[in-house]
Amino acid sequence: MPPQPRTPTPVDARPPRLGARIARRVRAALRDEASRRARQARDAAAWLWARRPTPLRGVAAAFAAAVAALGVWGILFQAGLPARLPAPLDWAAAAALLARDGRPGDAAVPSPAWAERTREVLPAQIPVLALPRLDREDLVGVRRVWLVALPDLPRAPWRAEIDLLERAARAEGPLRLGAIEVTRYDVAAPALPLAFLPDRLAAATVTVGDGRCAPDPAGAFSCPPPGAARVAREVRDVAGLARPCLVVRPDAAAGAPVTISFADVPMGRTLRGHAAAIPAPPGEGAAGAPLRAPLRLALQIDGDEVGSVELTAAGRWQPFRIDTTLHAGSARAVALLVTAAAPDAPAVCVDLVTLP
Amino acid sequence: MTASPGAAAEATGRGGGRRIALAAAGVTLAALALLVRGPGVSRDEAEAMAAAGRQAGVLLSAPAHPLRAAADADAAFGGPRPHPPLAETALGLVHASLAKAGLDLVAWRLGAVLFAAALSFVLALLGHDLGGAGLAVLAPLAFWLAPRHLHQGLLATPDLAEAAAWIATFLAWRRALLAASRRLQLRWIAAAAIAFGAAAAIRSDGWAILPLLAVHAGAVRLRTRRAIPALPAMAVVGPLVVLAAWPWLLRAPLARAPAAFFPLAAPAAWPFLGEVVRNGPLGPLYPLAVTALTLPAALLAAAAGGLVHAVVRLGGALRGGEASLEDELLLLLGALGPLGLAAAGLAPFAPGLRPWLPAMPFLALLAGRALLAAARTTWPARARPLAGALALLTLYPALRATIHHFPHGASAWNEIAGGAPGAASLGLARQDGGEAAAAVLAALAAHAPRGARVFWGAVAPGAVELYRREGRLRADLADAAGPEEADLAVVAVEGRPRELEARVWTAFRTARPVAGAYLDEVPLAHVYARPGAWR
Numbered sequence: 001m002p003p004q005p006r007t008p009t010p011v012d013a014r015p016p017r018l019g020a021r022i023a024r025r026v027r028a029a030l031r032d033e034a035s036r037r038a039r040q041a042r043d044a045a046a047w048l049w050a051r052r053p054t055p056l057r058g059v060a061a062a063f064a065a066a067v068a069a070l071g072v073w074g075i076l077f078q079a080g081l082p083a084r085l086p087a088p089l090d091w092a093a094a095a096a097l098l099a100r101d102g103r104p105g106d107a108a109v110p111s112p113a114w115a116e117r118t119r120e121v122l123p124a125q126i127p128v129l130a131l132p133r134l135d136r137e138d139l140v141g142v143r144r145v146w147l148v149a150l151p152d153l154p155r156a157p158w159r160a161e162i163d164l165l166e167r168a169a170r171a172e173g174p175l176r177l178g179a180i181e182v183t184r185y186d187v188a189a190p191a192l193p194l195a196f197l198p199d200r201l202a203a204a205t206v207t208v209g210d211g212r213c214a215p216d217p218a219g220a221f222s223c224p225p226p227g228a229a230r231v232a233r234e235v236r237d238v239a240g241l242a243r244p245c246l247v248v249r250p251d252a253a254a255g256a257p258v259t260i261s262f263a264d265v266p267m268g269r270t271l272r273g274h275a276a277a278i279p280a281p282p283g284e285g286a287a288g289a290p291l292r293a294p295l296r297l298a299l300q301i302d303g304d305e306v307g308s309v310e311l312t313a314a315g316r317w318q319p320f321r322i323d324t325t326l327h328a329g330s331a332r333a334v335a336l337l338v339t340a341a342a343p344d345a346p347a348v349c350v351d352l353v354t355l356p
Numbered sequence: 357m358t359a360s361p362g363a364a365a366e367a368t369g370r371g372g373g374r375r376i377a378l379a380a381a382g383v384t385l386a387a388l389a390l391l392v393r394g395p396g397v398s399r400d401e402a403e404a405m406a407a408a409g410r411q412a413g414v415l416l417s418a419p420a421h422p423l424r425a426a427a428d429a430d431a432a433f434g435g436p437r438p439h440p441p442l443a444e445t446a447l448g449l450v451h452a453s454l455a456k457a458g459l460d461l462v463a464w465r466l467g468a469v470l471f472a473a474a475l476s477f478v479l480a481l482l483g484h485d486l487g488g489a490g491l492a493v494l495a496p497l498a499f500w501l502a503p504r505h506l507h508q509g510l511l512a513t514p515d516l517a518e519a520a521a522w523i524a525t526f527l528a529w530r531r532a533l534l535a536a537s538r539r540l541q542l543r544w545i546a547a548a549a550i551a552f553g554a555a556a557a558i559r560s561d562g563w564a565i566l567p568l569l570a571v572h573a574g575a576v577r578l579r580t581r582r583a584i585p586a587l588p589a590m591a592v593v594g595p596l597v598v599l600a601a602w603p604w605l606l607r608a609p610l611a612r613a614p615a616a617f618f619p620l621a622a623p624a625a626w627p628f629l630g631e632v633v634r635n636g637p638l639g640p641l642y643p644l645a646v647t648a649l650t651l652p653a654a655l656l657a658a659a660a661g662g663l664v665h666a667v668v669r670l671g672g673a674l675r676g677g678e679a680s681l682e683d684e685l686l687l688l689l690g691a692l693g694p695l696g697l698a699a700a701g702l703a704p705f706a707p708g709l710r711p712w713l714p715a716m717p718f719l720a721l722l723a724g725r726a727l728l729a730a731a732r733t734t735w736p737a738r739a740r741p742l743a744g745a746l747a748l749l750t751l752y753p754a755l756r757a758t759i760h761h762f763p764h765g766a767s768a769w770n771e772i773a774g775g776a777p778g779a780a781s782l783g784l785a786r787q788d789g790g791e792a793a794a795a796v797l798a799a800l801a802a803h804a805p806r807g808a809r810v811f812w813g814a815v816a817p818g819a820v821e822l823y824r825r826e827g828r829l830r831a832d833l834a835d836a837a838g839p840e841e842a843d844l845a846v847v848a849v850e851g852r853p854r855e856l857e858a859r860v861w862t863a864f865r866t867a868r869p870v871a872g873a874y875l876d877e878v879p880l881a882h883v884y885a886r887p888g889a890w891r
Binding site: 056057061064066070071072073074075077078081085112115120127128150153154155156157218232233234235237242 | 657749780840868
């Protein structure tokens with residue numbers, strides 16, 4: 001084989017520069033390292049695969065891991081709970097805040113609704129409305145709501161906050177007091193009552209037919225014969241919430257309705273109210289159970305019937321609204337007539353309020 | 357005659373099991389005896405104490421005044437809601453014997469603690485039979501470290517006695533089935549029959565043991581062609597035990613027999629997930645949901661794993677595997693039978709786990725066995741340390757929860773529910789029946805004026821009387837029939853409609869309590885006072 005002629009070296013073919021050489025070496029080193037690592041990973045995977053647990057062992061290990069994880073969760077849950085609860089100092093701070101900034105027309109709403117230590121520690125002049133939802137409540141007489149929330153509690157609900165945000169014109173806060181958050185909401189359209197009729201019972205007259213019922217020292221009216229019809233201003237548990245109302249026990253045997261007459265009631269454009277037949281025994285009967293015979297409630301203004309409600313089931317807080325625009329701006333005689341058809345009819349819880 | 361090596365080994369094993377069982381019973385007795393004064397008295401417990409007192413009174417007066425005792429027996433053992441009386445009679449007799457030493461509440465509950473110790477003993481024995489020393493230790497721990505189980509062990513009610521009788525019957529049944537000699541078998545058959553009779557004489561759902569074990573006997577017979585002589589013995593001796601414990605049935609057997617089989621619960625209601633649970637069948641989901649929301653989460657997972665483990669082993673046994681069909685079926689019947697009875701409304705109607713409490717020792721066994729099996733299978737070379745670690749991770753959170761909730765064990769809900777606060781948000785019951793009012797007695801003693809009249813809302817009159825006798829309630833404080841006549845009102849908050857509390861607000865013209873008992877901010881009891889009636 002004849003010798004190949006030597007290729008002359010080009011004049012500009014100089015050895016690579018130092019930087020390029022270093023880069024090439026680094027690339028090579030990285031390539032070697034990567035392939036070495038990949039080989040190691042492949043070997044490890046093969047080693048693990050060769051020693052893979054049997055399905056039974058895998059299930060056992062997964063079960064053990066799940067139990068262990070739940071155990072750790074249980075420990076962390078118990079350990080973390082005290083920090084999520086308000087300390088006495090937090091409650092004292094919330095009480096001091098409301099005592100300082102509270103005004104007539106304010107109310108406090110605990111969230112969650114069951115956090116009723118608020119009743120015990122907040123200033124007495126601020127009523128506590130322990131309501132899980134506020135979207136369907138009238139909030140009569142409330143201009144501002146202080147939401148006292150415990151947001152760190154497990155399963156802390158947000159429904160009250162959402163309802164208040166929908167109803168508020170303005171919100172201030174939240175102010176964090178340890179584990180308590182206090183937010184003030186100004187109600188956009190407060191329902192400011194002209195008269196809350198249950199509170200006027202002392203000045204009312206109560207009759208059954210022609211018989212007049214006499215007030216007792218506690219402020220309740222008992223009608224003849226003794227033990228028959230009775231009317232009192234009470235707080236009753238209706239549909240899961242405590243509600244101030246007129247509790248009227250009708251007397252079917254009397255053959256006439258129980259009539260509660262209020263004189264000189266300042267009227268606005270609306271007469272609003274709610275009524276519910278109280279299950280017997282109270283608080284125990286099934287809400288919504290049909291009554292043996294319906295109970296009829298009628299409302300009269302100056303002797304003319306302006307509306308009526310029929311209660312057919314126990315325990316339902318049934319709302320009603322009567323347009324009183326014709327009488328707005330004047331004081332009128334308002335009468336509530338409760339008629340029972342069955343002899344053992346349940347008592348009725350009624351609230352009535354006149355609104356501008 | 358020399359014993360065979362197998363019999364000797366069995367005897368040694370049994371001896372070890374007995375020692376562990378005795379230790380478990382001793383520890384249970386000592387621990388619970390120290391805690392008996394903690395929980396308040398619920399309405400059901402007060403009712404059980406009253407019935408127990410009447411029954412013990414009749415029995416103790418019988419030797420001296422047999423005619424009067426016979427006349428009183430009908431009312432004492434019947435009453436408005438007749439129910440099997442054995443546990444209450446035993447509690448009454450223990451109380452009567454200890455009351456001479458000046459003990460009252462403690463005397464009532466020490467009887468219950470004896471039942472608790474018996475349950476630990478039997479549970480450890482069955483654990484040892486099924487899984488050796490490890491399970492003999494683990495099963496009682498897994499049962500007692502659940503907050504509600506410990507609480508139940510402290511109460512003078514028949515539920516824990518019923519659980520002890522159930523598991524004793526199953527243990528005796530199993531030992532009768534596997535007995536090495538005819539003599540031993542006869543012994544265990546007699547034990548099974550008596551334990552079954554006791555279960556039926558404690559609660560009306562105890563009768564269900566017989567059909568459950570008949571299913572077991574049928575399966576064993578199909579598979580092994582072996583007859584189980586315990587079944588006829590139980591069918592004969594069980595009713596005799598019931599009649600001996602409850603002679604009230606003999607006066608009008610036909611008319612009164614239904615009381616021995618069907619629970620007659622007082623009208624009761626409690627909230628559950630926003631709904632109100634009332635008398636009647638609880639439905640299949642209710643017992644499962646309550647169990648899932650009350651057992652500590654790790655223990656719940658272990659119990660659920662144990663159930664699955666037993667089902668898988670049962671399937672394996674049916675296919676001819678090495679697992680014992682007898683044991684797996686027995687454990688599953690013991691764990692699921694009471695749950696089914698509660699769902700069907702055949703167990704007494706009561707809040708919490710009480711209707712299906714007899715299932716819980718079986719679930720504890722299954723949980724312990726599953727943990728040990730998981731450790732053995734996962735890492736055979738380090739099975740013991742792994743089992744120890746798993747047991748620690750399962751039991752420590754349960755112990756911590758039990759300590760945290762004491763003495764309000766009936767208010768305990770697990771991590772899944774979110775503890776007491778999460779449970780209140782979910783609309784779950786806050787207590788069994790007014791027992792948390794005991795937590796405000798100290799405040800009442802400190803602040804109530806002398807001679808004040810107290811209205812007790814949702815608190816059993818028997819409980820109030822007991823607090824007074826115990827000195828926890830000041831003797832000068834009188835009871836008021838209604839809030840209208842009261843200076844002070846103590847109202848237990850149960851999460852149900854709060855009509856009584858609303859009556860107090862009306863009468864006192866305030867909704868502001870002066871004191872309260874809270875568990876993690878969840879109100880359990882409130883004290884209201886008229887102006888000037890709280891110093």
